[in-house]
Amino acid sequence: MVDSATSFRRPASVSFDHLETFHGGLKLTGHRELTAARPILPAGVPPLLTIPLQQHIGTAAECLVQPGDAVYKGQLIARQVGKISAAVHASSSGTVIAVEERPVPHPSGLRAPCIVLETDGLDRYRDTRPAALDYTRMPADELCDHIRGAGIVGLGGAGFPTHVKLGCSTDGIEMLLINAVECEPYIACDNRLMQERAAEVIEGVRVLQHAVRPQNCIIAIEDGMPEAETALRTVLAANNETGITITRVPEIYPSGGERQLIKILTGREVPSQGFPADIGIICQNVGTAAAVYNAVIRQQPLLSRIVTVTGEGVLRPQNFETLVGTPVSHLIACAGGYTQDVERLLIGGPMMGYAVSDDHIPVTKTMNCILAVTRKEMPAPPPAQPCIRCGKCTEVCPAELLPQQLYWYAHSNNLDAAQDYSLFDCIECGCCAYVCPSHIPLVQYYRHAKAEIWAREKRTLASDLARQRHEARLSRLDRIKQEREARMARKKQALTGDDGSSELKKATIQAALERVKRKKELAATAPKNVDNLTAEQQQLIAAADKRRQQKNKDNSTG
Amino acid sequence: MEFKTYSSPHLPASDSVPAMMQRVLLALLPGTAYICCIFGWGSLINILLASLSALAAEAIVLMLRKRPVTTLLDGSALLTGVLLALALPPLVPWWIPVIGSLFAIVIAKQLYGGLGYNPFNPAMAGYVVLLISFPLELSLWPVPGAGLSLSDTLVHVFGAGLSADQTLDTLTMATPMDDIKMRLGLSQTLSEMRDSSLFGSFAGAQWEWINLWFMIGGLWLLQMRVIQWQIPAGMLGGLALIAFVFYAINPDIYTSPLFQLFSGAAMLGAFFIATDPVSACTTPRGRLYYGMGIGLLTYLIRTWGGYPEGIAFAVLLMNMAAPTIDHYTRPRVFGHK
Numbered sequence: 001m002v003d004s005a006t007s008f009r010r011p012a013s014v015s016f017d018h019l020e021t022f023h024g025g026l027k028l029t030g031h032r033e034l035t036a037a038r039p040i041l042p043a044g045v046p047p048l049l050t051i052p053l054q055q056h057i058g059t060a061a062e063c064l065v066q067p068g069d070a071v072y073k074g075q076l077i078a079r080q081v082g083k084i085s086a087a088v089h090a091s092s093s094g095t096v097i098a099v100e101e102r103p104v105p106h107p108s109g110l111r112a113p114c115i116v117l118e119t120d121g122l123d124r125y126r127d128t129r130p131a132a133l134d135y136t137r138m139p140a141d142e143l144c145d146h147i148r149g150a151g152i153v154g155l156g157g158a159g160f161p162t163h164v165k166l167g168c169s170t171d172g173i174e175m176l177l178i179n180a181v182e183c184e185p186y187i188a189c190d191n192r193l194m195q196e197r198a199a200e201v202i203e204g205v206r207v208l209q210h211a212v213r214p215q216n217c218i219i220a221i222e223d224g225m226p227e228a229e230t231a232l233r234t235v236l237a238a239n240n241e242t243g244i245t246i247t248r249v250p251e252i253y254p255s256g257g258e259r260q261l262i263k264i265l266t267g268r269e270v271p272s273q274g275f276p277a278d279i280g281i282i283c284q285n286v287g288t289a290a291a292v293y294n295a296v297i298r299q300q301p302l303l304s305r306i307v308t309v310t311g312e313g314v315l316r317p318q319n320f321e322t323l324v325g326t327p328v329s330h331l332i333a334c335a336g337g338y339t340q341d342v343e344r345l346l347i348g349g350p351m352m353g354y355a356v357s358d359d360h361i362p363v364t365k366t367m368n369c370i371l372a373v374t375r376k377e378m379p380a381p382p383p384a385q386p387c388i389r390c391g392k393c394t395e396v397c398p399a400e401l402l403p404q405q406l407y408w409y410a411h412s413n414n415l416d417a418a419q420d421y422s423l424f425d426c427i428e429c430g431c432c433a434y435v436c437p438s439h440i441p442l443v444q445y446y447r448h449a450k451a452e453i454w455a456r457e458k459r460t461l462a463s464d465l466a467r468q469r470h471e472a473r474l475s476r477l478d479r480i481k482q483e484r485e486a487r488m489a490r491k492k493q494a495l496t497g498d499d500g501s502s503e504l505k506k507a508t509i510q511a512a513l514e515r516v517k518r519k520k521e522l523a524a525t526a527p528k529n530v531d532n533l534t535a536e537q538q539q540l541i542a543a544a545d546k547r548r549q550q551k552n553k554d555n556s557t558g
Numbered sequence: 559m560e561f562k563t564y565s566s567p568h569l570p571a572s573d574s575v576p577a578m579m580q581r582v583l584l585a586l587l588p589g590t591a592y593i594c595c596i597f598g599w600g601s602l603i604n605i606l607l608a609s610l611s612a613l614a615a616e617a618i619v620l621m622l623r624k625r626p627v628t629t630l631l632d633g634s635a636l637l638t639g640v641l642l643a644l645a646l647p648p649l650v651p652w653w654i655p656v657i658g659s660l661f662a663i664v665i666a667k668q669l670y671g672g673l674g675y676n677p678f679n680p681a682m683a684g685y686v687v688l689l690i691s692f693p694l695e696l697s698l699w700p701v702p703g704a705g706l707s708l709s710d711t712l713v714h715v716f717g718a719g720l721s722a723d724q725t726l727d728t729l730t731m732a733t734p735m736d737d738i739k740m741r742l743g744l745s746q747t748l749s750e751m752r753d754s755s756l757f758g759s760f761a762g763a764q765w766e767w768i769n770l771w772f773m774i775g776g777l778w779l780l781q782m783r784v785i786q787w788q789i790p791a792g793m794l795g796g797l798a799l800i801a802f803v804f805y806a807i808n809p810d811i812y813t814s815p816l817f818q819l820f821s822g823a824a825m826l827g828a829f830f831i832a833t834d835p836v837s838a839c840t841t842p843r844g845r846l847y848y849g850m851g852i853g854l855l856t857y858l859i860r861t862w863g864g865y866p867e868g869i870a871f872a873v874l875l876m877n878m879a880a881p882t883i884d885h886y887t888r889p890r891v892f893g894h895k
Contacts, residue, residue, distance in 0.1 A: 023892070028569070107563075185569070259893065272893035338559070345561040346568055355563035371568075378568050385575055385632060386674030390835040391786060392573070394842065399892045404840055405884075422891040430567030437573040438674075444565035 020267040022260045024396040025252040026431050028185050028351070030224060034310045034317040036188040040196055042321045043307075043334050045092050049117040049325030050362040051077070052104045056153040057160045058084030063115060069096045072126040074301055077115055080148065086161045086365075087151035091303040091323035094119035105328075105347050105361045107354035114362070117325065132297040135207050141167075143211045143296070150295035151302045151365075156256075156285030157348065159366035162292070165282055166211050174280035176214040177265065178205055178289055180221040180228070181249055183256035184349025187369045189306040190286050192319045194221075194228035198235045201286055204293030205244055212282055217244045219286070220261055223251045253351060254429045258283045260398050272425050287368075307363055309335040313342030313372030322363050328370055329359040338372060346371040350378065351430040385438040393432035393442065399425045403432035407442050410449035415456065418449050426450075575673075579633030581784045585775035586640060586830060592771045593644065596702045596764055599711040600648025605640055607715075608655035612639030615663040623668070634673045638662050641681035641831060645823060645870070646688070647699045649706075652715050654695055658684035678877045679837045682870040689865065697866070701731050702764040734762030735821050736866040738813065747810040761820035769825040776829025788842055790828040792849020793856075794819055800857045818857065827856070827869035837877045844880070844887035851876045851883075 054060035061078035071077060071090040078088040098116040103109060135143055148163035156179060182190045194201055209217050221229050232246055249255050249264050259270045262281055270276050276283050287305065294300045303324060310317040315336030322331060328345075332338060346353040347361075348369055363370075393403035401422055409418040426446050433442040533541070593601045616635035620627050642658050662684030670676045689696050700706070706714070732740065734756045741751055751757070758766045779785045797818050804812035818824065823831070832838065832852050839848040852872045859868025 263892075269893045271895075272891065274893070343562055344564070344568065350569045351567040353568065354566060355561065355568070357561050357563050358559060359561075373568070379570055380562070381564055381571070382574070385629075386672065388575060388634075388674050388836050389838070389840045390578070391840050391842070391845075392783075394840070394889075395786070400889050401891055402841060402888065421888070422894070425891050425893060428566075430569075433571070434567050434569055435572055437571070437575045437578050439571050439574065441565045443567065447565075 019247075019249060019264050021250075021252075022255070022263040022398050023400045024398045024431060025254060025260070026396055026434060027251070028253045030251075031185045031310070032182075032188045032191065032224075034186065034188075035308050035319050036191050036225075038192075038318055040192050040306055040319045040321050041334070043323065043326055043331055045119050045121055045123050045323065046326050046330040047119060048097075048327065049091055049094070049119060049323060050102050050327065051088060051091065051115045051117060051325035052102075052362060052364055053078050053088060053113045053115070054104075055088065055159060055324070055364040055366060056086040057158060058082070058086070058164075060113065061085060061088045063099050063113070065096045065099070065115060067096050067098055070094070071096060071117065073123055074125050074303060076301075080151075084161055084164055086153050086163075087149065087301070088115070088324075089151055089301040089303055090115075090117060091325050092117070092119045093122050093124040103358075103361050105356065105364055105367060107356075109357055114325075130299045132299065135210055135296050138210075140211050140213065143207070147211070147292055147295055149301070150291070152288060152291045152295060153302070153365050154285055155287035155291060155305055155365065155368070157352075157366055157368055159364075162284065162288055165277070165284070166208070172280055173212050173214045173277070173282055174216070175266070175282070176205075176209055176212050176217040177262065177276075177281055177283045178208075178217070178219040178286055179256060179258065179261055179283055180219055180225075180232075180286040181256035181261055182222060182225075183251070183253045184351050184353075184369075185253075186310050186371055187308050187349050188310070189308045189319050189368050191225050191228050192308075193287060193290055193306055194225070195231050197290060198228075198231035200293045200297075201290050202232065202235045202239070202241065202244065203297060204289035204291070206241075207292050207296045208284055208289060209243065214282065218265060219244060219246045220249050220265060221246055222255070223248050253431070254398055254427070257398065257427055257429065259427070272422070302365060305363070305365060305367070307331060307367055308369040309372075310369065311342075311346075311372040312374045312377045313339055313344070315339060324363060324365055326363045327359070328356075328361050328363060331363065331370060332359055332372065339374065341374045341376065342372050343375045344373045344378060346373065351434070352428060381441065382439045384440045387436075387438055387440060390437060392435040392437065396431040396435050398429060398431065399427055401426060403442055406449075407440060407445055410445040413452070415449060415453050419453060423449055423453070575632045575634070578784050579637050581782055582637055582779065582830065583633070583640065585779045585784075586644070586772075588775050589768055589772035589826065590640075590644060592768055593648075596768075597648040597700050598706050599708045600650075600700065600706070600715065601643070603652075603711060603715055604643040604646050604648060604650065604655050607652055608643035608646070608659045609636050609639030611656045611659040612636065612642070612663050615660050616668070619664055619668040620672075623672075625672070629672070632673060635663055635667075638667070638681045638684075641826075642684050644826060645681070645685045647696060649698060649700055649711070649714060650695050651717055654688055654692060657691075658688045660684075661687045674836055676836055677880075679831060679834045679873050681834075682831060682873045685870045686874060689870065697732070697736070699731065699733050733822070733866065734765055735860065739860075739866060742811055748813065749810060761817045765822065766820040769820040772825040772829060776825060779829060779833075785829065785833040786842070786845065788845035789833045789838060789849040789852075792846040792851075793828045793832050793853040794824070794849075796850035796853025797824065797857055798853075800854050804857075804861070812861070818860070822860070822867040823869050824856070827852070827873065831869065832873055832876075837873075837880065839880045839883045839887070841884050841887045841889060843889065844883040847883050847887065848876050848880060851879065 053063060059082045062081045063078045065071060065077045071093060073090060073093045075090045076087055077090050080087045094117050096115060097118045101111040102114040104112045144163050144166045152162040153159040154162060180190055180194060219232060229246060236244060247265060254260055255264060258276060262268060262270055262276055268279050271278055291302050304321055306319050307322045308319050309331050314332060318335055320331055320334055345356050345359060347356055347367060348354060350371060353371060387404055387407055389404050397403055406418055406421050406423055409421060423446060428443050430443050436442060612635045613630060617627050617630055620629055639659050642662055643655055646655060662680040666678050666680040666683035667676045737756055755763055757763060760766055776790060780787055798815040801815040801818040805814050832849060839845045855872035855875055856868040859865060859871055
């Protein structure tokens, strides 16, 4: 039987009366018990840290160090480039040994520029930590700048630079929404974070409140996290904090998706291709709030995050406080290593995460979960059968798409029709593929179609540019030709002359000659500036006149 | 260590086509069992013949098309055979279900590309071919409870004729719907027919129970979420609505909505035939319209058409309209105005 959310029965004791629902979704079994009840352990300082320059949405950071440079913990080693970008810091002290392309966490096994750091094991800052900022006295933009300097990005998974979200919140933000809905099975890092560091989370939320100044602030927490909820509520009660509300939302995947969560809480829909800020909402992950706390109160940039290492493929599933750049293999070792029958290694959750072929990749700011699974846990997908248009996918799609039609068009490479059926509103949550009785890897088709369309647009752009260049060149050549022709015509005209104007020319020349003649006569007969002259000057003039007359006489005779 | 990489989502799928088909077959059981009870061995033989020939035809075409024959195991061919057999009268020569199945599988399904690509409901396409080609054979329904023995039935089905004391005339009768139409043609009113054995407790004699059992199976399918409510609700709603309008105008010549809903193949059609997802509409709203279209057309054909039962034609006609309906009933996408 399909375990669809539309058949989801809410427990009678819990009231969600004031909440809305989103279309579709799935009720998935948690598997969080593997790690949710165990404390967060430090993963330690590995001998090598590989820190990618791009760990966020936007432009990659620009490297500021060279091989051989010694760096201390928290040092800025790559700076933000452009608006949508984030700074990167050394997560521990040591020596830069390389700045080169290394495999990074990516579904395709991509290699990307990384700073490779050999740690010295001292994990040392440059100097003593500065005192906590009194953020309550800081203007919002200064606070936002400080958060930007800490290189904080959304820790929920997408990695959108936090300062960009905060920056667009100059005014009119109605709600600051803290997302503590960890809706994918297996993942428990936010759950543990709230249980163990509730005070830090709440303080971080207060900082965000100060930066955004929203009318209200809600922490949305999942129904299945009573311990975390209690911890947060205890802190709120202890501080008499009334500006922050905690709301429990039903455990339906993907209720932790930003758009779905906003729909649940407000009934409003974020416009397609738009942002929550468009409807006056700013959404931040609960882990991001804790990172903001670290940046502002501890004055420490984003150097580490909590990673859930779980699945039946590791011996001791656990949440680890992990330095950014730590190899996944190191974390696996921390979790006791692989079991005998491990078969798949996933980065992220089992619904939206991606499989990687080996564990020699670093932990990034956005990596919330490492999931090693066995064949028994997640058997290889059976071969796909033809779509029978049963419509189960439509029933569960939270974006209210028609996945079967999208598949049809993506499959037949009819990309225009796929776009017409709102392909780009697909959030790739995987609900459709999960319920598909024909086992069609639907999400893969959608991703492929999206990539094709992007490639096509790039090509169109390139060809547009080429056409523009070509047209510009043609018009330039044309202009040059016309100019040359005009010049030639003028020259020709000058050479051949024009009979109509010869009389005029003669008259002009005549006039000029006469003017010269008159001037000469005048010069010969009437000397100028001859008033009030001294006797000496008179003599000089007389001598000059004499010489001129002599000269004229010589000229006329010679 | 080299790990296997598959595309997300990684959780194992929650359902499969064979499992869905199995559930549909299971849901057919109560109605099928009841039909076999009242009409005897004939229905069972029909089911066997139709499903075996459907499976054989599917296997042969798959081989010819160089497709894996294991595709057979998806259960769709079996279901087509069973649905076709359930639509046939119990006492037909053996070649009737065989021809119907062959047409349904080879022409209506595989020639279009097999499961998932057929524009028409294969079982209904096969049935309509039989109805048009062999109207006589398809109109003979046995007297309920006539109880022909297995050997007699086999002898009849495989063409050796009936034993001397049994003729087709004594064994068969018109279905209530058929009979009413005929009598209405003779200017009888429904109230005049009221006392005849045509009517059962609330609809046609015996047929009301057949329909009830199919409805129970169908409701179970709904509950198991194998089918969605739109098509059955649309079809039964559409049928009841138009029947009510005419019944309200003149109850003497138009049968009641209840009679319409529990006669002929109404419940089988609403829950098992019209819901064939491949040839039906796929948008939620479209499915509602699609079902309503089938309901309305069924009534029109039943009441004024040349055939006693209109569901097969109604389904095929709406199959043609399905892509257009889908086009105009696209749901609003999240975040769009």
